[in-house]
Structure formats: structure tokens, C-alpha cells
Amino acid sequence: MKNVYVAILGAGFALALPDIAAAQDATLIAKGKQLFEDKKLSGAGETSCATCHPNNGHTDNKNYVGLNIVPDGQADGRSTPTLWGAGSRSVYAWAGTAPKLDGNIRGIIVNRMKGAEPSPETLGALVAYVSSLKPPMSGQVDENGAPTDTAPDAVKRGFDLFTGDGECATCHVLPTLDKAETEDMELGGKFKVPALWAVSQTAPYLHDGRTKTLPEAVKTMWEAQKKKAGNPGSPSAAQVADLVAYLNAL
Ligand code: HEC
Ligand code: HEC
Structure with missing residues (x-):
């Protein structure tokens, strides 16, 4: 009887711990989403991340120098990337200069948005939110990028x-x-x-x-x-x- 009880208790813990972790993740992601839409992150208080990455972190399909929109093909303009899937890029920024997501986001806040130095908590929440944005799957390729059997x-x-x-x-x-x-x-x-x-x-x-x-x-x-x-x-x-x-x- 005692062994059965211990086994049930063990299973209870095994289930409860990931649940707690998932709830903490969800809270952090929700906080990150709020910050993502918060114009106070920018120095002038007029721009949020969602200004350029609208529609759940996608792209506004525009090119920028700093906060200014410039025409397609202008040499110093940079095309706004989608953030769908940005949790698992091999490197960040067009120049390939940011090895990690947190460093890249910090650079955007301080340099592009002319905002104050973000706290580690702010960066952590933004990283959690951005990492939660997965690209929608078409059903024609699998998660590894290979066509499914039923693909055209x-x-x-x-x-x-x-x-x-x-x-x-x-x-x-x-x-x-x-x-x-x-x-x-x-x-x-x-x-x-x-x-x-x-x-x-x-x-x-x-x-x-x-x-x-x-x-x-x-x-x-x-x-x-x-x-x-x-x-x-x-x-x-x-x-x-x-x-x-x-x-x-x-
Ligand atoms: C030697 C490395 C290399 C090979 C091979 C290569 N690419 Fe690329 N690809 C790049 C680089 C680097 C860029 C970004 C270049 C730039 O923006 O000036 C890029 C950009 C792109 C883009 C634009 C993506 C965007 O978001 O703007 C597409 C689409 C693309 N490649 C498709 C292809 C296809 C299709 C092939 C095969 C025919 C291919 N690439 C072969 C390195 C490569
Ligand atoms: C004024 C428009 C604008 C704003 C505001 C903005 N971004 Fe971006 N974002 C861009 C552009 C343009 C790039 C590409 C810049 C480059 O690589 O040189 C970029 C790149 C990124 C990348 C790198 C993606 C990759 O695949 O390399 C991430 C991550 C990102 N932005 C997240 C954010 C977050 C988080 C915020 C808010 C703190 C934000 N952005 C605010 C325009 C913007």
C-alpha cells in the first residue's frame, strides 16, 4: 500500500512541476507582449516594437534607417524581418553581429529606439515573448523543412x-x-x-x-x-x- 502511495505522490510531482513552469512561462510571455507594445521603451515615447513588427511580431514590410522609413533598395536601409521563429535563429541582425537574442533586443532599444538601458527583467520578458512566436505551418512541409507526403x-x-x-x-x-x-x-x-x-x-x-x-x-x-x-x-x-x-x- 505504501509503495502505491509513493508512486502516486511521485506522479503528482512529475505532473505538477511542468505545470508550474508552464504557468510561469505564460506570465513572462504575457508581460513581454505588454512591453512589446509599450511606446515608453523608446526615447521619444512614440515607437513600440509592434510599430515595426505588427501582427503578433510579424513585419510591417518596410525598410528603416533608425526610426525613419526609407524606400526599398536604399543602400543604408534595412528591411524589417519577421519575428516568427526568431527564438531559434543562428545569429541576429542583417550584419550577423548579434549572436544572442537578448543582446540584439538590447541594441535595438538603446540604439534604434534611443530608449533607456533596459533592465534584465525587461529583456527577459521580451526574449520570452519573441521566442514564443512560431511561424504558422502550411502542412506542406514538416518541422525540418522537408515536404510532407501530401505536398504538391x-x-x-x-x-x-x-x-x-x-x-x-x-x-x-x-x-x-x-x-x-x-x-x-x-x-x-x-x-x-x-x-x-x-x-x-x-x-x-x-x-x-x-x-x-x-x-x-x-x-x-x-x-x-x-x-x-x-x-x-x-x-x-x-x-x-x-x-x-x-x-x-x-
Ligand atoms: C553562399 C550562401 C547562400 C546560398 C548558396 C544561397 N543563399 Fe539565399 N541568402 C544568402 C544571404 C547572405 C542572403 C542575404 C543577402 C542580402 O540581403 O544582401 C540571402 C537571402 C535570401 C533570400 C531573401 C530573404 C529575405 O528575407 O529577404 C531568399 C529568398 C533566398 N536567399 C533564397 C535562396 C535560394 C532559393 C537559394 C538557392 C537558389 C539561395 N538563397 C542560396 C546566402 C545564400
Ligand atoms: C523602427 C522600426 C523597428 C522597431 C521600433 C523595432 N524593430 Fe526590430 N527590427 C527592425 C529592423 C529594420 C530590423 C533589421 C535591422 C538590422 O538587422 O540591421 C530589426 C531586427 C530585429 C530582430 C532581429 C531579427 C533577425 O532575424 O535577425 C529582432 C529580434 C527584433 N528586431 C526585435 C525587436 C524588438 C523586441 C523590438 C522592441 C524592443 C524591436 N525589434 C523594435 C525594425 C524595428
């Missing part, structure tokens, strides 16, 4: 090109579809390899937003990679269409 043929062909002849996955490494090292694709400097989850919704593309559509971005990347590999060439229209079908499924 174009998605499967696109994946084969992505991991094969297109050489895309050498930099956009599965499952994060990014990597920690920056690369010079002769597009104006060395930049991080951006993750491609939810990429269909994050136009304009490339660090300065010079490319308005995904087919153009795919063609640009294909040509940049083939030139870099010493084998210049352009993709066929069918290859672009299949790669775009795959990227649209992410």
Missing part, C-alpha cells in the same frame, strides 16, 4: 532543387534555413543568411529590400550563388517556379 509535386521538386542543383541549402541550412556565418553574395556587403520560414509574407527582400517579389529574389540568389561557385548561370522559369512553390510552403 511543385513543392517536392522545389525542395529537391533547394537541397540539390540550386545549392541553396549549403547556406540556408535545414531545419532553421539559416546559418551563423555571414556571406558576401556581391549584393553590397557581407550579410547573414536569413532564415526563410514565412518568407512568402516578408517582402521586400534582401537586406535593403531591393527585391519586391519572391521569384526575383530566387533568381538573384541563384545567379549570385552560381557566380560565387565559379559556374555562372541563370535558373529556368520552371526552376524558379518550383523553388518559389517550396518557399511559399515554408
Whole structure:
């Protein structure tokens, strides 16, 4: 009888501890969401994180220098990335200079938003909230970025090109579809390899937003990679269409 009691007690603890941890996480995430929408984080009190990353941390699809919106393709402008999936990037910021999420967010508050130095609690809550933003899954690829059995043929062909002849996955490494090292694709400097989850919704593309559509971005990347590999060439229209079908499924 005693052993049964101990076993039940043990199971009770095993269940209770993750429940408490989950409740604490939920509280921290809710606090982070509040801060994310709080304009007081900025020096002038006019901008919150959600100003540029609206719709649950997604992107406003604009390019910025500091807090100013600039035209697509302006050399010093930076395209606003989505924060969906930003909990697990290999590196942060287009320049690839921020190895960790907390350091990156601190830099944004102090440098871009001209706000006061954030407390560790504020940073912790913002990290918890941003890390909770997962990209929605299309059902056409699994969590590792591979097509599911029921995915359309174009998605499967696109994946084969992505991991094969297109050489895309050498930099956009599965499952994060990014990597920690920056690369010079002769597009104006060395930049991080951006993750491609939810990429269909994050136009304009490339660090300065010079490319308005995904087919153009795919063609640009294909040509940049083939030139870099010493084998210049352009993709066929069918290859672009299949790669775009795959990227649209992410
Ligand atoms: C004025 C618009 C603006 C505001 C306000 C803003 N961001 Fe951003 N955010 C950007 C832009 C533009 C970039 C890309 C900058 C770069 O990499 O040089 C970026 C990049 C990021 C990244 C890096 C993502 C990646 O994949 O590398 C994170 C994380 C982030 N922002 C979170 C936040 C948080 C949290 C706040 C509020 C404290 C915030 N941002 C406020 C525009 C903004
Ligand atoms: C040698 C590394 C490398 C290879 C190979 C590569 N990429 Fe990229 N990719 C990058 C870098 C670096 C950037 C950012 C460049 C910039 O913004 O100037 C990028 C950006 C992109 C973007 C824009 C994403 C955004 O959010 O703006 C897309 C789309 C993309 N790549 C798709 C592909 C496809 C498709 C292939 C294969 C045909 C490919 N890439 C091959 C390094 C690579």
C-alpha cells in the first residue's frame, strides 16, 4: 500500500512541476507582449516594437534607417524581418553581429529606439515573448523543412532543387534555413543568411529590400550563388517556379 502511495505522490510531482513552469512561462510571455507594445521603451515615447513588427511580431514590410522609413533598395536601409521563429535563429541582425537574442533586443532599444538601458527583467520578458512566436505551418512541409507526403509535386521538386542543383541549402541550412556565418553574395556587403520560414509574407527582400517579389529574389540568389561557385548561370522559369512553390510552403 505504501509503495502505491509513493508512486502516486511521485506522479503528482512529475505532473505538477511542468505545470508550474508552464504557468510561469505564460506570465513572462504575457508581460513581454505588454512591453512589446509599450511606446515608453523608446526615447521619444512614440515607437513600440509592434510599430515595426505588427501582427503578433510579424513585419510591417518596410525598410528603416533608425526610426525613419526609407524606400526599398536604399543602400543604408534595412528591411524589417519577421519575428516568427526568431527564438531559434543562428545569429541576429542583417550584419550577423548579434549572436544572442537578448543582446540584439538590447541594441535595438538603446540604439534604434534611443530608449533607456533596459533592465534584465525587461529583456527577459521580451526574449520570452519573441521566442514564443512560431511561424504558422502550411502542412506542406514538416518541422525540418522537408515536404510532407501530401505536398504538391511543385513543392517536392522545389525542395529537391533547394537541397540539390540550386545549392541553396549549403547556406540556408535545414531545419532553421539559416546559418551563423555571414556571406558576401556581391549584393553590397557581407550579410547573414536569413532564415526563410514565412518568407512568402516578408517582402521586400534582401537586406535593403531591393527585391519586391519572391521569384526575383530566387533568381538573384541563384545567379549570385552560381557566380560565387565559379559556374555562372541563370535558373529556368520552371526552376524558379518550383523553388518559389517550396518557399511559399515554408
Ligand atoms: C523602427 C522600426 C523597428 C522597431 C521600433 C523595432 N524593430 Fe526590430 N527590427 C527592425 C529592423 C529594420 C530590423 C533589421 C535591422 C538590422 O538587422 O540591421 C530589426 C531586427 C530585429 C530582430 C532581429 C531579427 C533577425 O532575424 O535577425 C529582432 C529580434 C527584433 N528586431 C526585435 C525587436 C524588438 C523586441 C523590438 C522592441 C524592443 C524591436 N525589434 C523594435 C525594425 C524595428
Ligand atoms: C553562399 C550562401 C547562400 C546560398 C548558396 C544561397 N543563399 Fe539565399 N541568402 C544568402 C544571404 C547572405 C542572403 C542575404 C543577402 C542580402 O540581403 O544582401 C540571402 C537571402 C535570401 C533570400 C531573401 C530573404 C529575405 O528575407 O529577404 C531568399 C529568398 C533566398 N536567399 C533564397 C535562396 C535560394 C532559393 C537559394 C538557392 C537558389 C539561395 N538563397 C542560396 C546566402 C545564400
